């Protein structure tokens with residue numbers, strides 16, 4: 001997943017209306033009872049609803065066709081057929097629905113209470129009770145239910161990362177993303193492997209957390225050295241920055257300062273974000289001693305991880321969630 005836009009195509013169908021009934025009263029001593037065929041129920045609608053805690057469109061990729069229920073036919077004794085049940089489609093706030101053929105925007109979900117009827121169900125047909133008149137007292141026909149409608153939709157969501165992974169080139173950012181999330185970024189043993197940001201979705205129980213892996217930051221990046229800092233705009237709206245410190249390098253104590261300085265030059269907002277320092281490549285020689293020194297300098301809550309042996313990964317996941325709760329209202 002390279003793109004910051006999650007998108008998927010789905011087909012939606014509203015329900016057909018139930019047919020009106022053709023029926024005549026049958027009572028003792030009334031040989032020729034009048035018409036009493038009831039109306040058919042309306043077909044169900046296709047309804048979109050916002051669900052605040054949803055973060056991605058993943059659930060729409062598992063199911064591609066959403067169909068509302070058909071209305072039930074009318075019955076005798078003017079009995080009205082039951083309306084078809086609506087099909088409800090949940091989307092995260094920020095979702096945009098387009099007509100897949102014309103690409104025209106049909107609806108944008110902004111408010112968390114947004115509810116949008118995308119397609120109405122077909123009307124139920126009227127029963128023959130409605131078609132009697134002085135001339136035609138026994139109509140032997142009723143109205144059929146109207147057909148439901150079908151539409152192919154393109155559903156889009158601009159993903160906003162919750163967490164940005166920052167660090168020097170080669171620190172193991174992309175490897176970490178590939179271990180924590182569904183993403184499959186390019187990984188290599190040379191700097192500047194990542195040229196454009198990667199996004200991944202980390203699932204912990206029912207929660208999805210979106211992580212962004214961005215190109216490595218070096219000293220002077222803000223003045224255009226390396227890949228520069230253009231890509232930092234992709235993490236401007238994150239809640240938390242994960243500083244990944246490469247413990248296989250001798251400059252492990254300077255890395256935090258380098259990243260901090262570059263962020264500060266780019267924007268104060270970015271520099272003031274919640275941050276979590278994590279030591280990477282704990283499996284490498286001397287890494288454990290370096291971690292101790294890092295702790296002495298920046299706080300004893302810092303822990304080490306290895307994206308290769310998976311040491312510290314569960315702990316990291318739990319900590320990420322805990323910190324996110326602290327910085328957001330989820």
Ligand SMILES: Nc1nc2c(ncn2[C@@H]2O[C@H](COP(=O)(O)OP(=O)(O)OP(=O)(O)O)[C@@H](O)[C@H]2O)c(=O)[nH]1
Nearest residue numbers: 169170171172173174175188191192193194216307
């Ligand atoms: N021993 C060890 N090697 C690691 C670990 N994590 C990553 N690596 C290796 O470090 C190298 C760089 O990994 P990447 O994930 O590409 O690093 P990056 O920070 O994304 O690098 P850029 O995209 O160039 O900024 C690769 O050779 C990885 O296999 C780790 O925990 N332990």
Ligand SMILES: [Mg+2]
Nearest residue numbers: 173174193194
């Ligand atoms: Mg990378």
